[in-house]
Amino acid sequence: MSEAPDHDPLGVSGSYAVGAGDPWLPEGTRHEQPADGPATLATVPIRCVVNGDPVEVPQVWVADSLLFVLRERLGLTGAKDGCGEGECGACVVLLDGEPVLGCLTPALAAEGSYVTTVEAYGEGDEVSAALAAHCGAGCGYCLPGIGLSVRTLLARQPEPSESAIRESLSGHLCRCLPPGPFVDAVREASETRAASGLGGSGAHEVGLDESQSLNIAPNPQQPGPPQASRIAHQAVAPRG
Amino acid sequence: MPPSAPLPALRPTGLEPAVEALAADPGLRVLAGGSELMVLANAGRLRPSGFLLIDRIPELRGVWFTEQEIIVGAATTCADLVHADVRAVLPALAQAARSIGSAALRTRATVGGNLASGKRPGGGPAALPGRDLLTALIALGAVAVCHSMAGWRQIQVAELYARDGGVRLEPGELITAVRLPAGTGQQGFMKIGTRGGPGRPVLTLALVVDPATRQVACALGGHGPVAARVDHAGVWLADHVDWDAGAIPDPSTYQTFARLVAEGLLAPMTAGPAGASTSRVSDEYRRQAAEVCARRALVRALPPSGWLEQVKQYQIKAEMMRARSALERAERGLPSAPPVPAAGRTA
Incomplete structure (x- = not known):
């Protein structure tokens, strides 16, 4: 998809436009990737369950935050984009039932997980x-x-x-x-x-x-997170 | 131009595949929680060709209790460390973990990320990480275990950093765990930030007393890129404690110890590079903060008398924890062996 020369990345997501030098960034900004020519950002599809609905989001840049994907790709604007630095807490969403900061959680981390936003409470x-x-x-x-x-x-x-x-x-x-x-x-x-x-x-x-999915699931039929995708908790995790 | 990497290659579920992926593509950035790297990415200062997510590697997440030591996996989150069981045997580390960010941040922030984030020696400027855990880990005498295709490397946590604060990790190397000697619960961690809530530290202090070996370790952090031990205060204190009776006979010991710790802020080569203060506050404020923190931490760790009983309680708790954690690991099907070289594993 990204090979198409006249493909407008902004039309898809709003964040993939990357050019040599990035003149709009402050001087001295360093890019880890050498800026010799337009770079193709590594993108991946993300599949997850958001508020009970399985969704697949194509072409997610690896460093896109979960908040960005929720707000700009899925249109779920309940979680707010505050500081982007993890200070304000306006972007909190639940990832497999655990509260996380949407802005500091890479969208990659949501792959195969259950995401709950405030929209789940209707x-x-x-x-x-x-x-x-x-x-x-x-x-x-x-x-x-x-x-x-x-x-x-x-x-x-x-x-x-x-x-x-x-x-x-x-x-x-x-x-x-x-x-x-x-x-x-x-x-x-x-x-x-x-x-x-x-x-x-x-x-x-x-x-x-067992799955630590909270008793706040909006849809009672919603199954808990699949065991395979659960992160193995440490041995001393609470037993409920 | 790197092709789009398929997702499974970026999120391995085993330690060896992760190390192999890292060796194959040095452009990958290792990401456990993302609480530091995503700040850079959101600000447009980081454009990695790919991330290597290590948050679904069961071997890397957890706390292993053995007779001689406690091993904390690198992808163990701060929320894990706040758990009551960890708090019982590693109070300083649990308190340090609890002082980091908000609850939502702690569910992602990891031990390894706290150690490995920040710049590499000689590298360009990077956001200065808080590294609150580092203060506690240095006081606890932690050893970082690193793994790469070349093998294992174990290094004192304090020696993992160059003088400018850069992390001395070889290319392709992954921190897998930190090993902590099994001490006792006479520990404390104090943090002063710029505000009451979560935030960057102005000063962090960790105090670890081991009545068995009669040693006191104290570390200061937050004032420079790397926390550092304040050994002279600990050595002085060890001579002024009545270890047999479990008491500190002279009440002025607390104040003198606090003053000695605060001096460590100024002494070159003991508490971080002189002149490299990450100052948001005046030196005088920080000196006073160190003094107050040191006194409070010592009062909590070693009250004027009667802490021998606490030491006994602690040993009972640690014993229970060892017995229980092995059982619970087997019950839940979690990896029984910690991510450390085989020779170092205790049967």
């Missing part, structure tokens, strides 16, 4: 309701990432302590609101879950099943 659940109620005054840019971190926290600790809440929020920057409303929102979500029978210690057992 009209929202008790976490989004609590966040909307307490943090609705803000712009909302940070909320998709925070929501996923909070759901992971509640799946592991249905009744988290304040320090656990604060630690789970610590990787998320919010420029609109202080941390207080977020802590309140997590508490309320935890109470709502307990009241509706989703939380409590019983759900904790269910939540951490």
